[in-house]
Amino acid sequence: MAQVMSTDFLTHNLSTLLTTGLTIILVVLFSLRRKNDSSKKLTHPPGPSGIPVLGNLLTVAFSKLPQHELINGWSKKYGDVFWFKIFGTGVVIINDKEVMQKTFQNTDVCDRAPFFASDYVLGRENNGIAFANGGSWKEQRKFFVSIFRKVDIGVSRLEDIVGGQVKNIVTQVKNLKGEKFDPAIMVNMSIANIITRIITGVTYDWEDKAFQDIVAYSGKLFDISGPAGLFSLNPVFARLPLPVNFEIRRLCRTIMDFIQVSIDEHRKNFDPNAPVKDFIGSYLKEMASADANNLKSFDDTNMIVSCFDALLGGWETVASTLRWTIYLLSKHPEAQGRMRQEIHDLVGDERFPTIADRQYLPLVEATIAECMRFIPAVPIHLPHVTSQDCNIGGFDVPKGSAVAANLLHFAKSPMFWEDPEVFRPERFLDDAGNFMRGLEPVPFGYGKRQCPGELLARMEMFIFTTFLVQNFELKLPAGIKDDLQGVLGLTWRPNHYFIEGHPTNANEE
């Protein structure tokens, strides 16, 4: 009996063992097969076919169309999410708002490619904000936001800094007595002066040669970096020994040297107990207490690159937006007239408008929003980079791909706007005449990388536009050919044009 039991037990256990073993083998085989199947079944985004190694580089670089139009053409053909390739790196373009919102909230689509030229100059990777990742980016961005989301910098109000520059322009245009002029120099110099004042504490003379050079170098850096920085941020292209890459490095170095002079000056006179008056002063103060606050990334290199990011991010973007705005207002005198009427009704002509007036000037807000929609100065933003394989809008996107939203599509597609090619500020007003900010086509991006300079940029747009429209009837000289072509680099900026500013007799005192 015992023998039978033990044989039964053995037989039973043996068969259990065999069944279990067989099951495990089958499960492993099945999951291996599924794994192989799933890697076969990856669904990458659609897109134009390219050539080996270069991908679509030649098409993007040498397109007869401006690159944002080329990308928009591909959008029409390939839909909400598509990609093209440059040296094997996929560049995913998102045309759908919900997919964009979901994607840019995802921490796996939050990184950026290194800006090789600046890292090369500094001999270190992962610096500053715009091209940094991980813990260092988080700390540096938090500090940057704490400075730029306030209405004052140390003891000075941002509104006074901006207003001072625009009053200077108003005086200069008045002196021209209706003569035509190119607004580019005035706009570029004053926007540059606002951001350098915030960063370095210095307001430069427009005749200052070093300042003029830096303004020119910054513009050039934007132009030669390619649309959305697609070339200067491509890990292969950026390292090629091409003249354009040497030039980008030279420009970075020169701009950083300019910032370094100011940092050295601040260091010499640094007093941790004195009130701060600019970004560098605030940064030095933060550095002095960084150890106590357990902040790891506050050092000399991050300081210079944070200043560099603010100078470049806060300069060409605003200047291009403003130059387009002045052009569009001159081209649409009726919209400009309605805006002027609202300013005169609320503010009168004895004083300049203030930021506090903004909430009572919905048509002004709507007109600025329509200018920014009609021509977005940032049509495709700096791409994010995927830090993991991930899914974007139903497509499998490998780790290391670039991902950008097509802001031009959000601004101009008939999917989002009635008569997108018609300039109509009232589209941003509700029936009661209130401004509807929520309708704007995300000009400052969305999610974790959203532009940290938005408050300053909006302030600059409001003050420049209202001061000019209150004081001048802006007109395109007779016979000027319409030109909405512009130049595309990191931003989309207008070609040079002339306007006339005929005084409306406001603020004559």
Ligand code: HEM
């Ligand atoms: C009209 C003017 C401006 C426009 C249209 C604009 C637009 C944008 C956009 C679309 C992004 C990318 C968002 C993303 O990657 O998801 C961005 C990022 C950035 N902007 Fe602006 N911007 C403007 C003004 C400014 C100003 C005034 C500053 C500086 C004070 C600034 C500093 C930056 C920085 C540092 C980043 C990188 C943020 C990060 O990577 O975390 N921008 N901006």
